[in-house]
Amino acid sequence: MTNYLEVRDLSKRFGDFTALGNVSLDVAEGEFVCFLGPSGCGKTTLLRAIAGLDPQTSGTIRQKGRDVSGLPPAQRDFGIVFQSYALFPNLTVADNVGYGLVSRRQARGAIAKRVEELLAMVGLPDSGPKYPAQLSGGQQQRVALARALATSPGLLLLDEPLSALDARVRLRLRHEIKALQRRLGVTTIMVTHDQEEALTMADRIVVMNHGAIEQVGSPQEIYRRPATAFVADFVGSMNFLGGTLETPERVKIGGLTFACPAQDGLAVGTKVRLSIRPEDVRVRDLPADVANRVPVEVAELDFVGAFCRAGLKVRTDGDVALVADFSSNLIRDLGVEIGSRLDVALPPDRVRVYAA
Amino acid sequence: MSLATPTTKIALRLNLSRDDLLMRGGLVVLAGVLLLIVGLPLWALLAKGFQDRDGQFVGLANYISYFSTPALFNSALNSFHVAAVCTAIVVPLSFLYAYALTRTCLPAKWLFQGISLIPIFAPSLLPGLALIYLFGNQGFFKGLIGGSIYGFDGIVIAQVFYCFPHATMIMVTALATADARLYEAADALGASKIRVFFTVTLPGAKYGLISAALVVFTLVITDFGIAKVIGGNFNVLATDVYKQVIGQQNFSMGAVVGMVLLVPAALAFVVDRLVQRKQVALLTARAVPLIPKPKFGRDLFFTAFCALVSAGILVILGMAAWGSLIKYWPYNLSLTLANYAFANFDANGWESYFNSLRMAAGTAIVGTALMFVGAWLNEKTRGFGAVRAVVQLLAFLPMAVPGIVLGLGYIFFFNALNNPLNFLYATMAILVINTVAHFYTVGHLTATTALKQIDPEFESVSASLKVPIWKTFGRVTTPICLPSILDIAIYLFVNAMTTVSSVIFLYAPDTKLASVAAVNIEEAGTTAAAAALCLVIVVTSAAVKALHLLADRFLLGRLQAWRRR
Numbered sequence: 001m002t003n004y005l006e007v008r009d010l011s012k013r014f015g016d017f018t019a020l021g022n023v024s025l026d027v028a029e030g031e032f033v034c035f036l037g038p039s040g041c042g043k044t045t046l047l048r049a050i051a052g053l054d055p056q057t058s059g060t061i062r063q064k065g066r067d068v069s070g071l072p073p074a075q076r077d078f079g080i081v082f083q084s085y086a087l088f089p090n091l092t093v094a095d096n097v098g099y100g101l102v103s104r105r106q107a108r109g110a111i112a113k114r115v116e117e118l119l120a121m122v123g124l125p126d127s128g129p130k131y132p133a134q135l136s137g138g139q140q141q142r143v144a145l146a147r148a149l150a151t152s153p154g155l156l157l158l159d160e161p162l163s164a165l166d167a168r169v170r171l172r173l174r175h176e177i178k179a180l181q182r183r184l185g186v187t188t189i190m191v192t193h194d195q196e197e198a199l200t201m202a203d204r205i206v207v208m209n210h211g212a213i214e215q216v217g218s219p220q221e222i223y224r225r226p227a228t229a230f231v232a233d234f235v236g237s238m239n240f241l242g243g244t245l246e247t248p249e250r251v252k253i254g255g256l257t258f259a260c261p262a263q264d265g266l267a268v269g270t271k272v273r274l275s276i277r278p279e280d281v282r283v284r285d286l287p288a289d290v291a292n293r294v295p296v297e298v299a300e301l302d303f304v305g306a307f308c309r310a311g312l313k314v315r316t317d318g319d320v321a322l323v324a325d326f327s328s329n330l331i332r333d334l335g336v337e338i339g340s341r342l343d344v345a346l347p348p349d350r351v352r353v354y355a356a
Numbered sequence: 357m358s359l360a361t362p363t364t365k366i367a368l369r370l371n372l373s374r375d376d377l378l379m380r381g382g383l384v385v386l387a388g389v390l391l392l393i394v395g396l397p398l399w400a401l402l403a404k405g406f407q408d409r410d411g412q413f414v415g416l417a418n419y420i421s422y423f424s425t426p427a428l429f430n431s432a433l434n435s436f437h438v439a440a441v442c443t444a445i446v447v448p449l450s451f452l453y454a455y456a457l458t459r460t461c462l463p464a465k466w467l468f469q470g471i472s473l474i475p476i477f478a479p480s481l482l483p484g485l486a487l488i489y490l491f492g493n494q495g496f497f498k499g500l501i502g503g504s505i506y507g508f509d510g511i512v513i514a515q516v517f518y519c520f521p522h523a524t525m526i527m528v529t530a531l532a533t534a535d536a537r538l539y540e541a542a543d544a545l546g547a548s549k550i551r552v553f554f555t556v557t558l559p560g561a562k563y564g565l566i567s568a569a570l571v572v573f574t575l576v577i578t579d580f581g582i583a584k585v586i587g588g589n590f591n592v593l594a595t596d597v598y599k600q601v602i603g604q605q606n607f608s609m610g611a612v613v614g615m616v617l618l619v620p621a622a623l624a625f626v627v628d629r630l631v632q633r634k635q636v637a638l639l640t641a642r643a644v645p646l647i648p649k650p651k652f653g654r655d656l657f658f659t660a661f662c663a664l665v666s667a668g669i670l671v672i673l674g675m676a677a678w679g680s681l682i683k684y685w686p687y688n689l690s691l692t693l694a695n696y697a698f699a700n701f702d703a704n705g706w707e708s709y710f711n712s713l714r715m716a717a718g719t720a721i722v723g724t725a726l727m728f729v730g731a732w733l734n735e736k737t738r739g740f741g742a743v744r745a746v747v748q749l750l751a752f753l754p755m756a757v758p759g760i761v762l763g764l765g766y767i768f769f770f771n772a773l774n775n776p777l778n779f780l781y782a783t784m785a786i787l788v789i790n791t792v793a794h795f796y797t798v799g800h801l802t803a804t805t806a807l808k809q810i811d812p813e814f815e816s817v818s819a820s821l822k823v824p825i826w827k828t829f830g831r832v833t834t835p836i837c838l839p840s841i842l843d844i845a846i847y848l849f850v851n852a853m854t855t856v857s858s859v860i861f862l863y864a865p866d867t868k869l870a871s872v873a874a875v876n877i878e879e880a881g882t883t884a885a886a887a888a889l890c891l892v893i894v895v896t897s898a899a900v901k902a903l904h905l906l907a908d909r910f911l912l913g914r915l916q917a918w919r920r921r
Contacts, residue, residue: 053816055370072373072738073819080820086813088832090918100821131918151821 004029004187005050005155010059012045012211019045020056020211030185032178034192034202038234042211043191044159050189051157052076064154079148083160085140087132093119093143094128100151118146121180138169145177149184156181158190162197174201195235199223207231229354232275239281239322241274242356251353254317259291259348271356278309280350281324283334283342292346296322301331301338308336315341370739375825379737386730387743390750392777393793397765398757404611404768418612428609431591432616438508438592439576439620442515446523446572447565449516453665454527456658459534459557461650463659469528471666474673476521477897479854479871481878482890483514484585486675488883494686506588514582517672519575520665523568530564531557536646566631570624577620578758580857581871585878593617594857597760601861607768614761625756673894680888696892701877701885703865708873709892715787715859715869716852720845723792723799728841731803732829736815755797759857766790767861782864790862791852799844806840807833839912846904850897 005027012020020042027033035043048054050061052073060069068076087096098115106114119125122142124135132140141161148156161177162170178201181188192198198205199219207214207222207230215227226232229240243253245266251258251274258274266272286293299321300311307325314320324344326336334342372380408414422428456462457469475483490497491505501509534557542552558565580594587595593613601610679685683692699705734747754762770781780786810833818828834841856871863872870889878886 051816051820053819070369070371072371072376073816074373074375074822075371076820078820080813080816082811082813082816084811084813086811086817088814090832090835090916099818100823102823133918147817148820153820 002029003027004031004064005189006060006062007046007050008060008062010046010049010056010061012042012049012054013057018211020049022059023211023213025206025213025216027187027189029187032181032188032190032201032203034190034198034205035208036192036195036198036205036235037208037214039193041208043193043206043208045211046208047157047159047189047191050155051078051080077153078155078157079151079153080157080159081141081144081148081161083163085132085137085144085164087140087144087147089132091131092128093124093130093132093135096132096143097128097146097150099147114150118150119143121149122146123176136169137165138173141165141173142176145180149186154187156186156188158188160191160193163192163194170197177201199235207234209234226352229273229275232352232354237278237323238275239278241320241322243272243274245270245272245353254314254320256294256314256317256320258346258351260351260353261348263353266353266355273354273356275352275354276322276346276350278323278325280347281312281322282345282347283324283326283330286343286345290345291348292351293343294346295341295343298336298338298340298342301336310336312344373819375819376738379733379825380740380743382729382733383737383740383743383747386726386733387747387750389726390730390747390796393789394750394753394757394762394796397762397769397793398753399765400768400772401611401614401761401765404608405615407608409606409608418608422609422612422616427591428596428613431593431596431613434508434590435577435592435594435617436620438511438515439573441512442519442576443569443572445512445516446519447569449665450520450523450527450568451561451565452658452661453520453524454531456662457524457528458531459646459648460658461648461655462662468662468666471669472524473521474669474894474898475517477850477854477901478518478673478894479856479874479890480514480518480579480581481585481856481871481874481886482676482894483517483672484510484582485679485878485883485887485890486672487514487586489675489679489685489887490671492883496686504588506586507590510586510588511583511590511592514586515576515579517669518579518582519572520669522575523572526568526571527561527564530561530567534560534646539646563631563634567628570628570631574621574624574758578617578760578857580760580860581875584875594758594760597764598860601764601767610764611768614758614764617758618756618761621758621761622756625752629752676887677891680884680891682884685884695882695884695888698873698877698885698889701880701882702868702873704868704873707866708868709870709889711784711867712853712870712893713896715784715791715867716849718784718788719791719795719852720849722788723795723848724841724845726792727796727799727844728803728834728837731800731807732833735804735807736825751800752797754793754795757794759794759855760860762794763790763858763861766858782862782867784867786862787859787867787869790858791855792848794855794858795848795851798847802840802844802847803837806837810836835916838916839908842904842907842912846901849900853893853897 003026007023007025010020010023011018023042023046035046037043045054049056052068052071055070060067062068063077088099091099094115097118098111101111101114115128116125119128122145124139124142127135127139127143132143135143158177162173165173174197190201199222202219204216205219205222206216209230215222215231222231222235226235232238233240241253243251245263245268246252246257247268248263249259249261251260251272253274260274295315296312297315298310299313302309307327308331310324310326312322312324330336336342405418406413406415408417453472457465462468487505487510489495491501491510492498495505503509538556539552542556547555578594580598583590583592583595584598593616597610597613597617600606600613680695681691681693682688683690683694694700698708702708704711730747730751734744734751737744766786769775770778770786772778780789814828814832815825818825854871856875859869860872860875863869870893874886874889877889
């Protein structure tokens with residue numbers, strides 16, 4: 001795979017505030033990349049810099065080998081979809097979709113045909129003569145997508161495209177956009193603050209915080225092996241237990257010690273945080289010699305639907321608490337209720353350690 | 357992801373697109389135009405205050421002689437006195453009236469709202485003329501008032517009439533945007549009606565009240581027509597400027613008085629802007645609109661109150677109308693149209709009315725185009741912050757400048773022999789230019805507000821689709837803003853029809869305007885003909901406004917089908 005987009009040392013400052021600090025990133029051709037992070041992390045700033053809408057303070061951007069760093073948006077090659085749809089309200093759906101085609105001096109018949117094609121592609125074949133206000137939010141966003149794709153851009157930029165929609169529509173559009181992107185093979189960057197959206201849609205996720213990239217990786221990597229405590233905390237739920245690194249493979253927390261994957265980066269004796277996801281806490285069929293066995297008492301039990309989220313207090317050390325997800329089956333089989341005493345295990349291969 | 361080799365940081369060089377160049381060029385031209393029609397005339401005025409009659413620099417001599425001449429300095433005190441009293445009357449009056457319109461079940465709301473707007477369509481001297489008919493030396497009710505109507509009392513009554521709609525419009529806006537949930541919460545907490553009024557209603561309208569007070573204060577202090585007609589020997593700043601310039605040909609002293617007049621107006625403007633800035637966060641999109649429920653006692657009280665105020669407005673207008681139709685007040689009350697044969701009272705006859713129409717139409721067309729395109733350039737140009745700041749400043753300046761002061765600046769700037777633009781002096785063009793400049797701020801603000809309300813990403817989308825920005829301006833931005841564009845045009849037309857203050861220095865015999873002719877006719881002692889001319893102006897402005905409302909309803913409804921869901 002060749003790099004379609006190369007971002008190098010991109011910085012954006014507003015006075016004293018650094019919105020982006022020396023960000024570098026490569027995007028391969030045909031890839032679907034998500035910028036994920038909390039609001040204010042710089043993800044939209046990065047997207048707008050790539051589009052040339054709000055140029056960076058310093059740094060370079062190369063698109064398909066061409067240096068576009070200083071070019072105005074009109075001289076770059078991209079289509080863009082905004083959270084607000086930004087459909088022209090006074091033009092029909094067909095005129096909106098054909099907006100970029102008209103100025104390319106194509107024959108009227110050819111434009112009409114292309115518009116028809118695009119509307120069929122996004123599943124709105126008969127909506128051409130309608131005005132945007134007559135469509136639902138989800139339909140409007142599809143029109144915006146068709147308009148962005150009309151000129152067959154090499155790069156599709158999506159700025160929180162689903163955030164304004166209600167949950168059900170959002171779920172459906174997620175799949176439609178992903179399927180469309182795969183079919184057209186257009187390199188796509190989407191900005192989102194919704195981790196689920198990023199995990200389900202992206203080929204690769206770029207997690208950002210405070211104007212810097214925290215981690216770049218596939219959804220599985222991001223979820224299974226978060227590179228930093230921030231990523232671990234931001235994507236999915238995570239237990240954090242504060243302790244000290246006793247040996248490279250053991251962490252001491254209160255009166256307990258836990259086995260963990262070997263830590264080469266951290267010196268023995270440093271303060272660390274040991275982390276594990278609630279669904280990785282094991283309860284059933286623990287072998288006698290299981291590693292990281294902890295005797296706990298169920299302090300809280302929140303019904304979430306498909307499973308229960310249990311608040312557990314370590315019996316030997318009341319200060320240490322953790323959260324575990326128990327399936328409905330497990331709760332029924334073991335008769336778990338508030339006050340139940342049981343043993344759980346934290347599988348060492350599921351445990352990760354971060355500097356505190 | 358490959359790690360990049362560290363590169364030395366070079367400041368980014370931005371290439372400009374053709375759109376960028378076009379818009380920056382347009383912005384520079386706009387800044388130049390505003391400098392010519394606002395900045396430099398004011399500069400000329402400022403400079404004139406430091407010169408003697410022969411144009412020699414004399415430092416502060418004029419100012420010293422101004423402040424040491426009690427007759428001149430007294431008018432400043434008079435102006436403040438009148439403005440303070442009018443503000444104290446108009447603000448509570450308009451608050452109650454607006455409260456009735458927005459928070460009670462007033463019958464025939466549209467009628468009361470319409471009546472409250474009438475004074476806007478009249479030149480400011482109209483209420484003065486009506487008062488002369490009612491209480492003047494030959495007035496019907498002269499006996500009812502102790503002294504003479506000419507002077508303080510007359511000015512105050514006429515100003516109240518003239519300022520009332522401006523304050524009411526602001527108060528209606530402030531009171532219309534109430535959040536019903538606040539009242540429900542107060543009710544649920546068991547607060548008394550009085551307490552709710554003082555803890556919810558009044559704080560919600562606080563900024564509106566301040567804004568209305570500042571607007572009334574500025575209107576009164578800068579108005580020229582009323583004091584001219586009914587002021588008698590009671591001198592105020594605005595009439596002093598006129599007397600110094602037209603009466604005594606003392607331009608330097610005129611400039612000094614103008615500068616003194618500029619101070620309170622500019623101050624009020626700055627305070628208002630600061631207050632407005634604070635107001636922004638007050639309203640949330642999620643507020644639940646308050647719908648008043650019928651309540652007999654309250655509704656009866658406010659209906660009576662509004663009826664009384666409306667009657668006052670209608671009496672003043674009606675008096676002017678009746679007076680204009682009467683043969684010889686108060687001795688021969690038979691009706692006649694003779695007072696409308698303006699040629700008998702003023703050399704220009706009806707021609708001044710047609711001049712007004714031409715001037716108002718010109719101002720509406722040229723002004724609307726300049727203000728809308730200008731606001732668009734200022735909103736949508738990428739970067740170029742310094743020039744945009746200059747444009748913004750020059751666009752806001754006219755609001756702080758009294759018309760009579762701007763007019764004076766125009767004399768000094770455009771009449772200067774070394775100014776290549778002095779061919780404009782004493783033409784219709786300069787009247788249009790002056791009026792556009794005088795009312796620039798409101799048009800600019802209206803356009804800016806309209807532009808801010810549309811999605812800021814339209815231009816981003818156009819750029820990504822490689823559509824030139826001016827094409828989007830024509831195909832999308834302008835059609836969406838059409839109602840606001842019409843608003844600006846009507847605002848300019850009505851104000852151009854009624855304005856007296858700034859154009860009084862700038863007309864030539866063949867470009868005399870109806871409002872100015874009315875002042876001249878009144879000066880010559882023919883109140884009836886002056887009232888007749890004022891009435892023609894009222895009818896014209898009101899008719900144009902009515903046409904606008906009709907157009908808004910029917911024409912726009914058809915042209916802009918896309919607004920319907």
